[in-house]
Amino acid sequence: MNEFWQSCLNHLAEDLPPQQFNTWIKPLKPALDEDSFRLLAPNRFVLDWVKEKFLARIEALALAYFGEPTEINLGLGEPTFSMPRSVPSAVAAVIAPNTSPPESPKRLNPTFTFDSFVTGKANQLARAAAIQVAENPGTAYNPLFIYGGVGLGKTHLIQAIGNVVHTYNPAARISYIHAENYVSDVVRAYRHKTFDDFKRHYHSLDLLLIDDIQFFSGKGRTQEEFFYAFNALIEARKQVIITCDTYPKEIAGMEDRLKSRFGWGLTVAIEPPELEMRVAILLKKALAEGVVLEENIAFFIAKQVRSNVRELEGALKRVFAYARFSARGISLDLVKESLKDLLAVQSRQVSIENIQKTVADFYKIKVVEMYSKKRTRSLVRPRQMAMSLAKELTSLSLPDIGDAFGGRDHTTVLHACRKIVELKEQDAAMSREYALLLQVLTS
Numbered sequence: 048m049n050e051f052w053q054s055c056l057n058h059l060a061e062d063l064p065p066q067q068f069n070t071w072i073k074p075l076k077p078a079l080d081e082d083s084f085r086l087l088a089p090n091r092f093v094l095d096w097v098k099e100k101f102l103a104r105i106e107a108l109a110l111a112y113f114g115e116p117t118e119i120n121l122g123l124g125e126p127t128f129s130m131p132r133s134v135p136s137a138v139a140a141v142i143a144p145n146t147s148p149p150e151s152p153k154r155l156n157p158t159f160t161f162d163s164f165v166t167g168k169a170n171q172l173a174r175a176a177a178i179q180v181a182e183n184p185g186t187a188y189n190p191l192f193i194y195g196g197v198g199l200g201k202t203h204l205i206q207a208i209g210n211v212v213h214t215y216n217p218a219a220r221i222s223y224i225h226a227e228n229y230v231s232d233v234v235r236a237y238r239h240k241t242f243d244d245f246k247r248h249y250h251s252l253d254l255l256l257i258d259d260i261q262f263f264s265g266k267g268r269t270q271e272e273f274f275y276a277f278n279a280l281i282e283a284r285k286q287v288i289i290t291c292d293t294y295p296k297e298i299a300g301m302e303d304r305l306k307s308r309f310g311w312g313l314t315v316a317i318e319p320p321e322l323e324m325r326v327a328i329l330l331k332k333a334l335a336e337g338v339v340l341e342e343n344i345a346f347f348i349a350k351q352v353r354s355n356v357r358e359l360e361g362a363l364k365r366v367f368a369y370a371r372f373s374a375r376g377i378s379l380d381l382v383k384e385s386l387k388d389l390l391a392v393q394s395r396q397v398s399i400e401n402i403q404k405t406v407a408d409f410y411k412i413k414v415v416e417m418y419s420k421k422r423t424r425s426l427v428r429p430r431q432m433a434m435s436l437a438k439e440l441t442s443l444s445l446p447d448i449g450d451a452f453g454g455r456d457h458t459t460v461l462h463a464c465r466k467i468v469e470l471k472e473q474d475a476a477m478s479r480e481y482a483l484l485l486q487v488l489t490s
């Protein structure tokens with residue numbers, strides 16, 4: 048069985064993107080039973096995810112290996128994460144009660160909760176990981192690193208963790224800090240020679256939530272201080288949660304030793320919400336203001352505002368304000384009037400030509416190659432990406448899109464859209480590229 052698992056690991060390491068392999072497959076440990084083959088996951092979160100996404104694949108590998116169907120059972124067992132040597136293994140730690148009086152959670156917004164956070168495909172993994180960490184601070188995933196574009200809910204999610212931890216343990220020392228403020232704290236400590244106080248504060252926390260860490264870029268002294276604080280907290284099994292606009296390895300101007308540490312725990316992405324999720328967010332936000340929004344109106348707004356949730360909220364606020372000032376009810380006409388400027392900008396920006404140009408620039412190919420008949424791999428993928436973005440961002444039909452790509456058939460466009468959905472699910476890099484292009488085109 049051990050030999051099978053080794054061969055299975057080899058296959059999966061080749062098939063899966065490294066991030067997925069390291070997060071989901073590597074922590075599994077084979078357990079030999081009399082008459083069945085069991086894999087032990089370190090926690091329920093990993094167990095459920097593996098069951099849903101990878102079990103069928105592992106069973107297919109078992110069939111190929113043993114030449115007969117082999118049932119694989121999944122169970123819970125000891126974590127097998129290989130943690131850095133200086134870090135104690137992550138087992139059942141709870142936040143230790145403090146001896147000195149608790150600080151109230153710094154700058155936590157009480158409305159940022161898991162309940163008020165709408166879930167969809169774009170953020171379900173990040174939310175599940177956040178819940179896991181909130182329930183097991185310091186032991187589930189440390190650090191938890193959440194990345195994604197602006198206004199997609201990173202701050203909301205990490206503050207929701209802070210709020211849960213505070214509710215479970217009001218004595219926990221929790222600090223939420225935006226990276227820019229952390230930089231200011233370092234500068235202040237430097238000027239007033241108060242690094243001892245600075246260290247005492249940051250090294251004694253139970254939960255550090257640090258937002259938008261890309262702001263540390265190029266700031267050597269800040270990075271050095273953060274390195275010490277990070278090590279001290281992780282070694283003491285205190286939870287660190289970080290958000291960033293990009294994947295750890297891609298943060299420009301960040302020391303390598305920090306980038307590698309950011310990947311020690313779990314790294315999860317938040318992507319721009321899909322249409323139905325945007326509608327759900329609008330309905331929920333409206334309800335929070337005491338307004339029951341009609342679905343067709345929510346769909347209309349959600350179709351126009353695609354870039355991020357902050358903009359979606361902004362559009363909704365504008366509609367509400369317009370309705371109040373003009374003392375009218377919320378109708379489709381009123382929405383169109385109130386969002387007039389925004390709609391004009393959107394329709395100017397997201398033309399199919401714009402999409403083709405942007406995608407061609409991104410992949411460093413010529414725009415004419417979007418229409419050409421050549422089918423080399425280096426052209427096919429960008430073309431499929433552009434078709435899929437055109438489907439999402441314009442109201443053009445499949446045949447119209449096919450026409451705009453050198454007179455291709457609508458089935459080619461459909462195939463492209465499906466292929467991109469599939470690739471986004473399998474390949475983290477692809478998914479990031481898509482999110483990035485979406486954001487560039489709609490911001």
Ligand SMILES: Nc1ncnc2c1ncn2[C@@H]1O[C@H](COP(=O)(O)OP(=O)(O)OP(=O)(O)O)[C@@H](O)[C@H]1O
Pocket residue numbers: 163164165166170195196197198199200201202203204259328356357360
């Ligand atoms: N899934 C969601 N459900 C409900 N509200 C959301 C969701 N995602 C984001 N929001 C709301 O959108 C607004 C912007 O979110 P937030 O500030 O968390 O984004 P961010 O990713 O941290 O952005 P930035 O990178 O600019 O800091 C907030 O008001 C937040 O409550």
